[in-house]
Amino acid sequence: RLSVTTGRHRRCSVVVTLMSTPVVTDKWAGAFDCSICRRKRLVGAEFSKTALEKYRKSGGALKCKKCVANKEAAERKAAEAKREANKCETGTTVGSNGGSLVCCSACKQSLPERSFNRNQLSKAEKARCKQCVERSIQEESKMVEDAKADKINAAKSKLKSAEARGNAAEIAKAASELSALEAEHVTGLKPMVLGKGRGRAAGRGRGRRR
Numbered sequence: 001r002l003s004v005t006t007g008r009h010r011r012c013s014v015v016v017t018l019m020s021t022p023v024v025t026d027k028w029a030g031a032f033d034c035s036i037c038r039r040k041r042l043v044g045a046e047f048s049k050t051a052l053e054k055y056r057k058s059g060g061a062l063k064c065k066k067c068v069a070n071k072e073a074a075e076r077k078a079a080e081a082k083r084e085a086n087k088c089e090t091g092t093t094v095g096s097n098g099g100s101l102v103c104c105s106a107c108k109q110s111l112p113e114r115s116f117n118r119n120q121l122s123k124a125e126k127a128r129c130k131q132c133v134e135r136s137i138q139e140e141s142k143m144v145e146d147a148k149a150d151k152i153n154a155a156k157s158k159l160k161s162a163e164a165r166g167n168a169a170e171i172a173k174a175a176s177e178l179s180a181l182e183a184e185h186v187t188g189l190k191p192m193v194l195g196k197g198r199g200r201a202a203g204r205g206r207g208r209r210r
Contacts, residue, residue: 035061083109106132152181
């Protein structure tokens with residue numbers, strides 16, 4: 001309680017409340033509502049940045065991150081169940097419209113012949129659809145790139161170890177190997193070893209001299 005003197009020597013009392021510690025809570029109230037789970041007064045962190053920007057521009061219903069994630073999970077589960085239900089046996093069958101359906105040996109889906117290239121159709125029971133072939137190519141390409149990256153990392157480690165030992169010959173050899181791998185990574189061309197066969201040819205030439 002503080003005593004304050006005002007004009008004409010009038011004295012009044014003012015009660016001042018001091019907060020010794022700040023309020024700590026995880027139950028913040030916001031200004032947003034979710035149209036799916038019907039939760040009210042949610043904070044902005046409950047929604048994606050894109051959803052909030054769209055809401056501020058044009059209004060409309062908001063969906064919180066939790067509801068969006070649940071919907072996506074349900075859609076993935078439904079798609080997986082549909083794929084499982086549509087799995088086929090190997091070989092060719094007749095579709096409901098009378099067209100031929102071929103069973104992909106990879107994804108086990110009965111697909112029209114246009115989903116396969118001629119080379120795959122000739123493989124009969126081992127045929128793979130275009131999407132599965134493309135996916136396989138991408139996976140193989142990634143494995144090759146990963147293997148190259150592993151070789152470069154191993155070469156770097158080898159050079160570092162050689163430098164730690166201080167052996168000039170080992171350092172030169174390790175540096176050469178690393179440079180060759182990095183050059184192949186950049187140019188896509190494998191390094192060529194020059195001078196092969198010259199020594200033997202020169203030796204044969206010297207042997208013929210009389």
